[in-house]
Amino acid sequence: MKAVIYKGPRRIAVEEVPDPVIQAPTDAIVRITTTNICGSDLHMYEGRTTVEEGKVLGHENMGVVEAVGDAVDRIKVGDRVSVPFNIACGACRNCLDGWTSFCLRTNPTEGVDGAAYGYANMGPYDGGQAEYLRVPYADVNLLELPPGTEHENDFTMLSDIFPTGWHGTELAGMRAGDRVAVFGAGPVGLLAAHSAMIRGAAQVFVVDKEKDRLDLAGKIGATPVDFARADPVEQIMYATGGRGADCGVEAVGYQAHDGTGQEHPELVLDNLVKSVRSTGGIGVVGVYVPQDPQAATDAARQGRIGFDYGTFFTKGQRMGTGQCPVMRYNRRLRDLIITGRAQPSFLVSHELSLDEAPDGYERFDRRESGWTKVLLHPAAA
Ligand SMILES: NC(=O)c1ccc[n+]([C@@H]2O[C@H](COP(=O)([O-])OP(=O)(O)OC[C@H]3O[C@@H](n4cnc5c(N)ncnc54)[C@H](O)[C@@H]3O)[C@@H](O)[C@H]2O)c1
Numbered sequence: 001m002k003a004v005i006y007k008g009p010r011r012i013a014v015e016e017v018p019d020p021v022i023q024a025p026t027d028a029i030v031r032i033t034t035t036n037i038c039g040s041d042l043h044m045y046e047g048r049t050t051v052e053e054g055k056v057l058g059h060e061n062m063g064v065v066e067a068v069g070d071a072v073d074r075i076k077v078g079d080r081v082s083v084p085f086n087i088a089c090g091a092c093r094n095c096l097d098g099w100t101s102f103c104l105r106t107n108p109t110e111g112v113d114g115a116a117y118g119y120a121n122m123g124p125y126d127g128g129q130a131e132y133l134r135v136p137y138a139d140v141n142l143l144e145l146p147p148g149t150e151h152e153n154d155f156t157m158l159s160d161i162f163p164t165g166w167h168g169t170e171l172a173g174m175r176a177g178d179r180v181a182v183f184g185a186g187p188v189g190l191l192a193a194h195s196a197m198i199r200g201a202a203q204v205f206v207v208d209k210e211k212d213r214l215d216l217a218g219k220i221g222a223t224p225v226d227f228a229r230a231d232p233v234e235q236i237m238y239a240t241g242g243r244g245a246d247c248g249v250e251a252v253g254y255q256a257h258d259g260t261g262q263e264h265p266e267l268v269l270d271n272l273v274k275s276v277r278s279t280g281g282i283g284v285v286g287v288y289v290p291q292d293p294q295a296a297t298d299a300a301r302q303g304r305i306g307f308d309y310g311t312f313f314t315k316g317q318r319m320g321t322g323q324c325p326v327m328r329y330n331r332r333l334r335d336l337i338i339t340g341r342a343q344p345s346f347l348v349s350h351e352l353s354l355d356e357a358p359d360g361y362e363r364f365d366r367r368e369s370g371w372t373k374v375l376l377h378p379a380a381a
């Protein structure tokens with residue numbers, strides 16, 4: 001089959017690799033109909049992770065079940081499914097507590113709980129930017145979708161970024177009537193804003209400097225805040241009469257930068273601490289890493305981010321972090337899509353074949369205007 005392979009910093013290729021096969025009786029093989037490029041893939045693409053060369057990328061996958069192992073009895077061949085990016089066993093303590101993103105059994109990497117497809121440090125699993133994908137513990141992991149092709153571009157957001165955006169608002173302790181500050185207008189930030197709105201936010205600020213992304217935020221009813229034009233904290237304080245937002249979501253991650261493009265990994269955390277009111281919650285779904293060999297400072301190279309902890313403590317704020325446990329939310333978010341209450345496909349800008357992936361990566365990585373979310377359709381390759 002064809003697959004997207006990581007070959008080194010800013011080098012990926014579409015190559016012929018062996019088809020995946022059932023390795024355990026609990027496995028399924030999914031024929032991929034849609035697989036997305038994620039902002040998380042860019043950390044690998046830019047050489048900012050320890051991902052090994054030769055890895056098949058892709059953790060945002062959906063498709064149709066092609067084969068199942070002997071022990072799979074809930075999921076059937078022919079089912080249309082969404083594949084959560086987390087690979088969970090369903091039976092360990094964290095999985096049973098609903099924290100499938102920290103499964104204790106699926107990642108053999110020393111000191112790391114939680115596994116994913118096609119990702120640095122997340123276990124030996126190939127990704128789904130390919131024609132087929134092997135899914136471990138298929139009965140546990142796969143989410144059934146209505147058959148056919150309806151809502152394909154909405155359902156494809158269920159594997160990661162719609163649940164992740166929702167999780168950001170959940171970690172922030174958001175309540176109906178809150179004013180919510182979302183930092184980052186990438187796909188995750190925009191779906192955090194969409195989630196906050198569905199959950200009854202009074203107002204949602206979305207902070208970024210990319211004009212096309214801020215325009216999208218405005219289109220879905222959020223208040224765009226351009227951080228390159230003026231201090232985003234001052235803009236949010238002014239708009240809330242000096243009170244600050246009730247809670248905030250971090251959807252940027254460790255490659256946060258200022259208006260000139262200079263990286264400051266602590267910048268968004270500091271801005272959230274300043275712009276969220278005392279006792280407010282902050283949900284950090286943007287990724288921070290324990291090692292970043294390319295970071296600007298010694299401390300940051302070891303994952304030590306010096307944010308304004310003193311003010312954070314003094315304001316009695318709370319912070320929640322980490323990878324999203326997709327399965328906690330994906331069933332309900334699927335049903336919001338089916339009933340028309342949610343439409344996360346609003347951010348799709350490009351639909352490409354697998355062969356066009358290298359070009360898609362390059363342009364999405366440059367945050368080229370108009371490249372907000374790229375979907376790959378392997379079947380069309
Ligand atoms: N926790 C999870 O489960 C999970 C899942 C998916 C993605 N992520 C992470 O979420 C983050 C966002 O993902 P994405 O796909 O939207 O990525 P993205 O790179 O497309 O978007 C990030 C946005 O942040 C903006 N930005 C940079 N510096 C900023 C600043 N100082 N203030 C405000 N905005 C700033 C950028 O201009 C960009 O538009 C990434 O770190 C990604 O790895 C986490």
Ligand SMILES: [Zn+2]
Pocket residue numbers: 038039040041059060085160161
């Ligand atoms: Zn993703």
Ligand SMILES: [Zn+2]
Pocket residue numbers: 088089090091092093094095096102103104105106
């Ligand atoms: Zn588990």
